[in-house]
Amino acid sequence: MIRSQIIISTRRFLSTAVSKKTVVTTPIFYVNSKPHIGHYYSMTLADVYNRWLKFNGESTYFTTGTDEHGLKVQTAAQAIGKDPKLFCDGLSAKFKELAATGDINYDRFIRTTDPDHLTAVQHFWTVLKENGHIYKGEHSGWYSVSDECFYTDQDVEEVDGKMVAKETGASVAFESEQNYFFRLSSFQDRLIQLLESNPSFVQPAVYYTTLLKSLKARDLEDLSISRPGSRVSWGIDVPDDSSQKMYVWFDALINYLTCMGYPGTEPLPDTLVHLVGKEIVKFHCVHWPCFLMACELPLPRSVFVHGHWLMDGRKMSKSRGNVADPIEIAEKYDIDALRLFMMRFSVLDGDCDYSEPKLNATRNEFIDKFCNLLTRSLSKKFHISRALQRVEQEGLPALLSQVDDQFSKDITDLYKQIDELADLVDPLYRKMELHKAVQTLWRLLPNVNGLFDVYEPWKLKGLENELKQDLVIFSALDSLRCLLILLQPVIPNYSKMLLDRLQVSPERRTREFAQIGKDTTYAHSATFAKGEKVPLQKIQL
Incomplete structure (x- = not known):
């Protein structure tokens, strides 16, 4: 396929069912462990937003799902002697259960192991390569297994004799390997221009300001978008080079296109709205828009960013035994009690406290x-x-x-x-x-x-x-x-x-x-009978 044909095909890929709707997404959740309240918070924020649009008569398409490739999943599956796909099947089912229990009214639950996602990702890669945005080279840097990410010297520090990522505190090790690279550095000026011309692209403002300041303070480096198959075997093959697997974040971000029918025949809407956690702003607000620019595709309308959940003022941790399980909470208090609590007391631009x-x-x-x-x-x-x-x-x-x-x-x-x-x-x-x-x-x-x-x-x-x-x-x-x-x-x-x-x-x-006097047809025989209880009963701690 010649380059012009590829570009035309990527401009017209969306199914008619989605093309005229606001597309609302959660991040897809990594399946190296079972879901917790932070995952449900992301789901619920997006679900409430989506329900409000529908409540106002607007057409929407709402997606959530699971991110299933990469070294962390490979390592976790190996640790228990399980095939990676079977390992993912079990944990992805847990996230689906959470969505069902939590009354998350999604239109598509996507898995990055879905066959149509494999097609979408390999097609997207091919377009980038045909457009001249991918090259092969030597890569050296500080790699974090838990973050699935390389860091520069500026991004790491020594703590207690170990090198860690400043942003996440995750352990890193210096590694060198042959990878494919995306020419991220060539999009820095366009990305800054996008942000300066559209302050609502990243919300709330605190995340927008921090991101723009960072982009102006340091040059973007080209991004490694593959890993050697000898080290990461659980992933999607790079087209025409099965010795390399696609970088898990490159694979994961394209899920939003897969959900909308990519590659297809209809135009992509410019009404894509993302909801993400603050720890993945870089991927959604730097890498992702640059990928889309490189493929000449419309950009998201907005990226909403939220903070984390603490428990009684402390970070949740398995070792502390203070991880809140939303399914257990729902069984005791009703899921709507949790939804109401989170929506009433959470703020996007700060961390929230579960009690x-x-x-x-x-x-x-x-x-x-x-x-x-x-x-x-x-x-x-x-x-x-x-x-x-x-x-x-x-x-x-x-x-x-x-x-x-x-x-x-x-x-x-x-x-x-x-x-x-x-x-x-x-x-x-x-x-x-x-x-x-x-x-x-x-x-x-x-x-x-x-x-x-x-x-x-x-x-x-x-x-x-x-x-x-x-x-x-x-x-x-x-x-x-x-x-x-x-x-x-x-x-x-x-x-x-x-x-x-x-x-x-x-x-x-x-x-x-929702106006006084707009309905007088209700309650004519709704009188409470003698001894009838309030529809909801209190629970004693």
């Missing part, structure tokens, strides 16, 4: 504020159907004109706050500032519950107070309905449970219905 008591306290607070508001509002003491019929037949403006000014003002102020919520949280969801989105919704609960404390609707009896009682009950129920609709991307199961209990029709749980 079981804090998780349980968050779950209890949800019960106290949301579940109790539900039971309070659906009490047999109130005429729920009458209240809803009044709103439907007469309209809120007419009803509020019949009550005193202070009562009308309190109710109207609450309605205004509820009706503004969708627009307030929309940019927060889209910037993955999910802690702010959840807190924005959460802080309305005291105002809603406050209606009961101030107006004591159970005491509002007689014809003159009947309307007030109905308005208090309607306002509480409708505010709760709107809040639960907007929280669906974060807590899909808890929201469904309470919206089902409110008898809200599934087709009326979209953004357009």
